[in-house]
Amino acid sequence: xxxxxxxxxxxxxxxxxxxxxxxxxxxxxxxxxxxxxxxxxxxxxxxxxxxxxxxxxxxxxxxxxxxxxxxxxxxxxxxxxxxxxxxxxxxxxxxxxxxxxxxxxxxxxxxxxxxxxxxxxxxxxxxxxxxxxxxxxxxxxxxxxxxxxxxxxxxxxxxxxxxxxxxxxxxxxxxxxxxxxxxxxxxxxxxxxxxxxxxxxxxxxxxxxxxxxxxxxxxxxxxxxxxxxxxxxxxxxxxxxxxxxxxxxxxxxxxxxxxxxxxxxxxxxxxxxxxxxxxxxxxxxxxxxxxxxxxxxxxxxxxxxxxxxxxxxxxxxxxxxxxxxxxxxxxxxxxxxxxxxxxxxxxxxxxxxxxxxxxxxxxxxxxxxxxxxxxxxxxxxxxxxxxxxxxxxxxxxxxxxxxxxxxxxxxxxxxxxxxxxxxxxxxxxxxxxxxxxxxxxxxxxxxxxxxxxxxxxxxxxxxxxxxxxxxxxxxxx
Amino acid sequence: xxxxxxxxxxxxxxxxxxxxxxxxxxxxxxxxxxxxxxxxxxxxxxxxxxxxxxxxxxxxxxxxxxxxxxxxxxxxxxxxxxxxxxxxxxxxxxxxxxxxxxxxxxxxxxxxxxxxxxxxxxxxxxxxxxxxxxxxxxxxxxxxxxxxxxxxxxxxxxxxxxxxxxxxxxxxxxxxxxxxxxxxxxxxxxxxxxxxxxxxxxxxxxxxxxxxxxxxxxxxxxxxxxxxxxxxxxxxxxxxxxxxxxxxxxxxxxxxxxxxxxxxxxxxxxxxxxxxxxxxxxxxxxxxxxxxxxxxxxxxxxxxxxxxxxxxxxxxxxxxxxxxxxxxxxxxxxxxxxxxxxxxxxxxxxxxxxxxxxxxxxxxxxxxxxxxxxxxxxxxxxxxxxxxxxxxxxxxxxxxxxxxxxxxxxxxxxxxxxxxxxxxxxxxxxxxxxxxxxxxxxxxxxxxxxxxxxxxxxxxxxxxxxxxxxxxxxxxx
Numbered sequence: 017x018x019x020x021x022x023x024x025x026x027x028x029x030x031x032x033x034x035x036x037x038x039x040x041x042x043x044x045x046x047x048x049x050x051x052x053x054x055x056x057x058x059x060x061x062x063x064x065x066x067x068x069x070x071x072x073x074x075x076x077x078x079x080x081x082x083x084x085x086x087x088x089x090x091x092x093x094x095x096x097x098x099x100x101x102x103x104x105x106x107x108x109x110x111x112x113x114x115x116x117x118x119x120x121x122x123x124x125x126x127x128x129x130x131x132x133x134x135x136x137x138x139x140x141x142x143x144x145x146x147x148x149x150x151x152x153x154x155x156x157x158x159x160x161x162x163x164x165x166x167x168x169x170x171x172x173x174x175x176x177x178x179x180x181x182x183x184x185x186x187x188x189x190x191x192x193x194x195x196x197x198x199x200x201x202x203x204x205x206x207x208x209x210x211x212x213x214x215x216x217x218x219x220x221x222x223x224x225x226x227x228x229x230x231x232x233x234x235x236x237x238x239x240x241x242x243x244x245x246x247x248x249x250x251x252x253x254x255x256x257x258x259x260x261x262x263x264x265x266x267x268x269x270x271x272x273x274x275x276x277x278x279x280x281x282x283x284x285x286x287x288x289x290x291x292x293x294x295x296x297x298x299x300x301x302x303x304x305x306x307x308x309x310x311x312x313x314x315x316x317x318x319x320x321x322x323x324x325x326x327x328x329x330x331x332x333x334x335x336x337x338x339x340x341x342x343x344x345x346x347x348x349x350x351x352x353x354x355x356x357x358x359x360x361x362x363x364x365x366x367x368x369x370x371x372x373x374x375x376x377x378x379x380x381x382x383x384x385x386x387x388x389x390x391x392x393x394x395x396x397x398x399x400x401x402x403x404x405x406x407x408x409x410x411x412x413x414x415x416x417x418x419x420x421x422x423x424x425x426x427x428x429x430x431x432x433x434x435x436x437x438x439x440x441x442x443x444x445x446x447x448x449x450x451x452x453x454x455x456x457x458x459x460x461x462x463x464x465x466x467x468x469x470x471x472x473x474x475x476x477x478x479x480x481x482x483x484x485x486x487x488x489x490x491x492x493x
Numbered sequence: 494x495x496x497x498x499x500x501x502x503x504x505x506x507x508x509x510x511x512x513x514x515x516x517x518x519x520x521x522x523x524x525x526x527x528x529x530x531x532x533x534x535x536x537x538x539x540x541x542x543x544x545x546x547x548x549x550x551x552x553x554x555x556x557x558x559x560x561x562x563x564x565x566x567x568x569x570x571x572x573x574x575x576x577x578x579x580x581x582x583x584x585x586x587x588x589x590x591x592x593x594x595x596x597x598x599x600x601x602x603x604x605x606x607x608x609x610x611x612x613x614x615x616x617x618x619x620x621x622x623x624x625x626x627x628x629x630x631x632x633x634x635x636x637x638x639x640x641x642x643x644x645x646x647x648x649x650x651x652x653x654x655x656x657x658x659x660x661x662x663x664x665x666x667x668x669x670x671x672x673x674x675x676x677x678x679x680x681x682x683x684x685x686x687x688x689x690x691x692x693x694x695x696x697x698x699x700x701x702x703x704x705x706x707x708x709x710x711x712x713x714x715x716x717x718x719x720x721x722x723x724x725x726x727x728x729x730x731x732x733x734x735x736x737x738x739x740x741x742x743x744x745x746x747x748x749x750x751x752x753x754x755x756x757x758x759x760x761x762x763x764x765x766x767x768x769x770x771x772x773x774x775x776x777x778x779x780x781x782x783x784x785x786x787x788x789x790x791x792x793x794x795x796x797x798x799x800x801x802x803x804x805x806x807x808x809x810x811x812x813x814x815x816x817x818x819x820x821x822x823x824x825x826x827x828x829x830x831x832x833x834x835x836x837x838x839x840x841x842x843x844x845x846x847x848x849x850x851x852x853x854x855x856x857x858x859x860x861x862x863x864x865x866x867x868x869x870x871x872x873x874x875x876x877x878x879x880x881x882x883x884x885x886x887x888x889x890x891x892x893x894x895x896x897x898x899x900x901x902x903x904x905x906x907x908x909x910x911x912x913x914x915x916x917x918x919x920x921x922x923x924x925x926x927x928x929x930x931x932x933x934x935x936x937x938x939x940x941x942x943x944x945x946x947x948x949x950x951x952x953x954x955x956x957x958x959x960x961x962x963x964x965x966x967x968x969x970x
Contacts (some may be wrong), residue, residue, distance in 0.1 A: 047743060051868040077727075079746045087869040111746075113865070203713045211709050214691050214750060231708035232688050236680045250554075266524060268775060269556045269588075271768035273691060273750065290767050291748035297771060298745060301778035302859050308782060309855035310848065316860045316874050323877075324884040327852050331889050331918075334848045338841040345837035352833050359829050359836035360822035364815040366840065367952065371787065371811045375804050378786035382779050383793045388590070391528040392564040397793050400800075407801040412808050441808075475844065 042076060049080060054087050058096065066099040073100050082111035085120065086317060094123050106135040109144055115317040118147055126152065130159035133168065137184040137212060139292055142171045146181065179263050180256040182296075183277045183286030186210035189217045190243060192226060197239030214273045214289065218247045223283045225253060225276045253278050256285055263288060264296045265387060304381055307463035310334070330468075337472035341366070344476050348483035354492045357424065358483060361433055364416065366478030369440035372408060373470040376401050376448025381463050384456050398449050405445025413438040428491045436482035440474060443481075447473040519553060526557060531564050535573065543576040550577050559588035562597065563794060571600050583612040586621055592794040595624055603629065607636035610645065614661040614689060616769055619648045623658065656740050657733040659773075660754045660763030663687035666694045667720060669703060674716030691750045694761055695724045702730060702753045702761045730755050733762055740765060741773045742864060781858055784940035787811075807945075814949035818843070821953050825960035831969045834901065835960060838910055841893065843955030846917035849885060850947040853878050853925025858940050861933050875926050882922025890915040905968045913959035917951060920958075924950040 042053045053072070060068040073081060081103060088096050097104055097120055109117055109132055121129055121144065129148075133141040133156065145153055145168060157165050167185050174180025188209060190199055199216065203209065216234070218227040227247030237246050252270050254263055254277045266272065267290055277286040306314035310333075312326025345352075345362070352359050380397070383389035389397055413434040421430025451469045452462035486492055519530045530549070537545040550558060558580060565573050574581055574597055586594055586609055598606055598621065606625075610618040610633065622630055622645060634642050644662050651657025665686060667676055676693065680686065693711070695704040704724030714723050729747050731740055731754045743749065744767055754763040783791035787810075789803025822829075822839070829836050857874070860866035866874055890911040898907025928946045929939035963969055 046739065046864065047746070048864050048867045049869065054869045077747060079748075083864075086865065087867060089870075089873060200712060203709075204715060209713075211707070211713065213709050214707075230688070230691075231712060232680075232690050234712065235677060235708060236686075236688065238681060262523065268771050269524070270554060271556075271771070273768065290771065291750065294745050294748070294767065294771065294774060297775050298778050298863070301775050302781065302863070304779065305782035305785060305855050306859060309851040311852040311855045314852075314856040314859055316856060316866060316870070316877065320877060320880045320884070323881045327849070327881065328885050328888050330852070331845055331849055331885055332892065334845050335841065335889060335893060338844045341844070342837045342841055345840070346834070349833040349837065352836050353830060356826040356830045356836075357823070359833075359839075360819045360826065362836075363822070363840060363843065363952065363956075364812065364819055367815045367818070367948075368808055368811050371948075372804070372808055374786040375788040375791075375807070378782050378788045379791040379793060382783060382791055386775070386779070387523065387525050387560075388563065389793060390525045390564060392526065392531045393566075393793070396566060400793065400797060403797045404800045404804065407797070408805050408808055411805050412812060415809065416812060471844075475840065479840075 042072075042080070049083055049087060054084060057084065058088060058092060061092070061096050061099045069096070069099045070103060073103055078105070078107035079111045081108045082113075082116075086113050086116050090119065093120060097123070106132045106140070110136060110140040113315065113317050114147060115315060115319070117144065121148065126155035127159045129156045134160055134164050137186055137210070138167050138171055138286070139182055139184045139288075141168055142181055146172060146176070174256060177260045178256070179254045179258045179260065179277050179288060180286070182260055182263065182292055183254075183256070183288045184210070184212070184292075185286050186212065187217065187276075187284075187287035188213050189219045189223070189225075189284055192218050192220060192244045194243045195239060196234055196237045196241050196243060196246065199234060199243055200239065212289065213287070217276050217284055217287070218243055219284055225251065225278065225284045227251065228276065230273070251276065253282075254288060256280075260296050261300045264293050264300055267293045268297060269387075301385070304385060304463040307461065308378070308381065308467050310467070333468050334471070337468055337475065340472060341475040341479055344479045345483065348479075348487060351483055351487045351492050355486070357429070358486055358492070361420065361429075362479055362482050365433065365436045365440055365482045366475045368412060368416075368437065369444045369474035369478045370471055371444075372405065372441045373444035373448040373474045374467070376405070376445050377452060377466050377470050380449050380452040381466060384452060384462055389453075394453065398446075398453075401445050401449045402442070405442050408445075409438040409441035412441060428489065429486075432485045432489055432491055433482065436478070436485055439481045440478045443477045444470070444474045519549075519557070526560055526564060531561060534561065535565060535569060538569070538573050538576045546573070546576045547580060550580055555582070555584035556588045558585045559590075559593075563590050563593050567596065570597060574600070583609045583617070587613060587617040590792065590794050591624060592792060592796070594621065598625065603632035604636045606633045611637055611641050614663055614687070615644050615648055615763070616659055616661045616765075618645055619658055623649060623653070651733060654737045655733070656731045656735045656737065656754050656765060657763070659737055659740065659769055660731075660733070660765045661687070661689070661769075662763050663689065664694065664753075664761075664764035665690050666696045666700070666702075666761055669695050669697060669719075669721045671720050672716060673711055673714045673718050673720060673723065676711060676720055677716065689766065690764070691766065694753050694764070695720055696761055700760045702728065702755065704728065705753065707750070728753065730759075731765060733757075737773050738777045741770050741777055744770045745774060746864075778862070781862060781940040784938065785855070785858065785944050787944070810945050811948070814945055814952065817949060818952040818956055821956045822960065825956075825964060828960055828964045828969050832963070834906070835963055835969070838897065838906075839956055839959050842910065842913045842917050842959045843952045845889060845893075845914065846921045846951040846955045847948055848921075849882065849918045850921035850925040850951045851944070853882070853922050854929060854943050854947050857926050857929040858943060861929060861939055866930075871930065875923075875930075878922050878926040879919070882919050885922075886915040886918035889918060905966065906963075909962045909966055909968055910959065913955070913962055916958045917955045920954045921947070921951045 042049060044050050057069050057072050085093055133144055145156055157169060171181055215228050215230050217225050220226050227249050228251040229243060229247040233246050252266055252272060252275050254275050256277050256279050272290060274287055274289045276284050277288060279285045310327060310330030312323060416437050417430045417434025420433050421427050447470045452466045455462040455465055519526060521527050534546050534549050562570055610621055622633055634646060648658055692705050692707050694702050697703050704726045705728040706720060706724040710723050729743055729749060729752050731752050733754050733756050749767060751764055751766045753761050754765060756762045787804060787807030789800060893914050894907045894911025897910050898904045924947050929943045932939040932942055
């Protein structure tokens with residue numbers, strides 16, 4: 017980030033102050049680019065009127081320019097990039113959807129990519145480079161300035177989705193014997209320090225962090241006070257190899273704005289700020305729904321073939337569990353042929369059971385993901401879900417039992433479906449809580465595999481209990 | 494927040510600095526309280542050894558003390574609160590799960606609640622008071638100091654889940670003619686200002702915000718420079734009645750640390766900081782999975798009866814859609830009675846179709862929630878989902894068609910199930926994208942109602958197409 021931000025924007029950018037962000041004409045009430053605006057820009061690009069396109073796009077925030085590219089059809093993105101190339105800067109790339117960015121970056125030569133990466137903080141530069149193919153990655157790294165190159169190479173040496181990839185190396189660290197005045201002078205005199213920080217870190221002679229100091233505390237303290245008297249000694253340190261989901265949970269739990277990242281020896285190697293974590297919190301929390309449904313990354317910008325590959329695998333697995341259910345039904349073909357109504361009623365038992373299982377599973381998966389469900393309250397949670405299942409089961413069983421008994425004038429059929437429904441909702445509740453818990457215990461991601469197993473249980477058991485009771489109760493002779 | 498934070502912690506709290514947070518004995522590798530620790534505390538409480546319990550709990554971070562209460566069985570929470578009452582301060586309540594907090598607050602008298610609320614920033618105080626019953630709320634408000642009372646009453650006058658509830662009124666606003674030096678002097682001299690800020694706001698004579706200034710810029714600028722030359726003029730202003738989900742999206746999109754909240758006349762009335770928004774981002778993103786499954790609030794601390802009420806409603810709705818499917822099957826009872834194998838195979842078509850619909854629906858709901866799917870790319874997204882459905886449909890149809898033809902030595906049966914599967918996966922893809930889009934257009938929450946409609950489509954159409962084809966193709970005579 018450059019020092020431009022220390023100065024007021026140039027006159028062309030000036031705004032009336034009572035209004036937020038870009039001009040009203042481009043954004044709707046929900047802060048999304050209006051379709052008319054997007055098509056106006058693309059029309060000008062198509063007509064070769066780059067000037068006109070630039071005039072429209074220039075007032076936008078980088079995040080909105082990134083959105084503009086996402087909303088542009090894939091085949092027109094490169095023409096748009098060419099038309100407004102001087103507005104397509106590093107900040108815009110940092111805000112862009114991964115797939116869209118990859119597509120645009122592919123069209124650039126390594127020197128252009130290196131120029132963009134050189135302008136960004138380490139974390140954003142790494143985000144752009146990490147998904148490139150190895151040859152292209154090497155070419156970009158060669159084209160970078162030596163410092164930037166070393167910083168990015170080091171970041172790439174940490175595992176994907178770890179704190180090491182997420183952190184920026186640009187931070188403010190000061191020795192413990194300094195005063196507040198020393199810190200102020202240091203910050204004012206060194207123009208090339210980052211401006212993107214909210215806390216400073218105090219380190220010992222071995223560069224190990226011993227405290228952190230919010231900028232508001234420094235601002236409110238006289239120059240003569242020692243920084244070690246202002247800093248907070250307890251701070252949350254992030255190991256460089258910590259998984260990003262874990263990092264996000266710490267930020268959330270302890271309401272952090274920034275945190276020091278330390279290597280295996282406890283030395284300060286970087287800093288993570290909350291604005292980088294916000295994306296991860298959103299992604300990780302939103303991901304569970306996509307994982308549970310087997311929709312892979314579930315990004316609407318993902319290439320069709322990639323979506324197909326991740327989704328079809330899941331559908332085939334689902335086909336397997338459906339075959340188990342079909343096999344169970346086929347064992348009762350004799351029973352069904354004597355009373356075909358059973359075939360019409362059996363999906364009700366399986367379907368409502370499946371739904372009850374999904375409810376419990378969703379609650380359990382979220383509680384595990386947010387660290388709310390731990391060993392201390394496992395048994396309590398299981399008992400709780402059984403109670404809810406019991407209440408749900410009795411209610412739904414009563415409704416369906418009475419309904420079927422009346423419609424078919426067959427009390428015994430009503431009793432059989434009510435008993436099967438109650439049993440299946442109880443099975444669903446147990447499966448919905450025990451399956452995710454077991455997967456978590458086995459160090460598997462409960463969001464990924466739970467729903468296949470839960471559906472298999474509720475389908476198979478639903479058919480088995482209903483048809484089995486119908487057959488054993490003497491309803492069908 | 495008090496000025497205590499400006500001083501180093503008392504000697505008893507001191508830590509070795511290379512270690513983060515509470516002692517190793519209380520937390521596991523995932524930063525959750527160990528079950529042994531929880532039971533050790535509760536044992537001491539039960540034995541009446543409050544001293545011992547306090548000694549264990551004292552080193553914990555407020556967020557961990559809050560977790561301790563959540564992990565304690567409901568019937569033992571009040572005894573724990575009594576034993577460690579002096580550690581149960583405002584910060585702990587601010588971190589606590591809503592249900593657990595409500596339960597504890599119910600046991601306190603209004604004066605005790607007022608004392609806790611008085612220590613908190615407005616947003617946290619409001620979070621504690623807003624869920625109380627009206628009588629209790631009035632009693633607490635009466636017991637508050639007049640300033641605090643006015644601030645909280647004003648906050649409560651804004652709608653639930655709006656920016657007005659979320660904001661704190663404690664903020665730093667300075668006039669535009671001040672210099673950096675004036676700002677520093679003001680901050681150093683006024684001890685009772687908040688310490689919880691990351692930016693200061695510059696206001697005109699009508700108290701309207703005209704710029705914002707990150708603390709790092711102030712720290713890096715000489716005293717003589719005018720604040721209006723350092724501040725950034727473009728800033729995201731949050732209207733006081735904006736929905737909290739919208740607030741969270743703005744923070745995320747523009748990578749904000751804090752933002753000014755303005756009233757209808759554009760006057761600065763409060764500030765929202767990112768640490769308050771992080772919880773909302775997490776909740777809102779995680780909520781969709783609970784909504785889609787019909788699990789209500791889906792909190793494991795919710796009372797059983799509340800969970801029952803929200804879930805059973807959904808199961809009854811699901812029973813309704815299952816009845817539609819059952820009615821369709823009953824139309825084909827004649828066909829099934831001639832070939833009972835159809836009854837065993839039909840749930841496969843419906844089930845895999847349902848899964849394909851859930852995948853598309855999850856992707857669409859997430860894209861809508863994150864503002865990625867707008868009018869500009871609606872048609873593109875629909876076409877994309879049809880292409881994915883086509884590929885999935887052909888693959889799954891081929892597998893099941895060939896499999897059934899071989900197992901039953903019946904080519905025609907294989908052809909019928911393959912055609913039905915292809916058709917149902919296409920229907921599922923269309924329903925999965927069109928139903929959430931339609932609900933969004935109608936200003937309904939796509940996450941809440943989509944899955945009932947999608948399941949109804951894939952179940953009913955699955956049975957209809959499969960049994961209809963079996964009957965019409967002459968497979969069954």
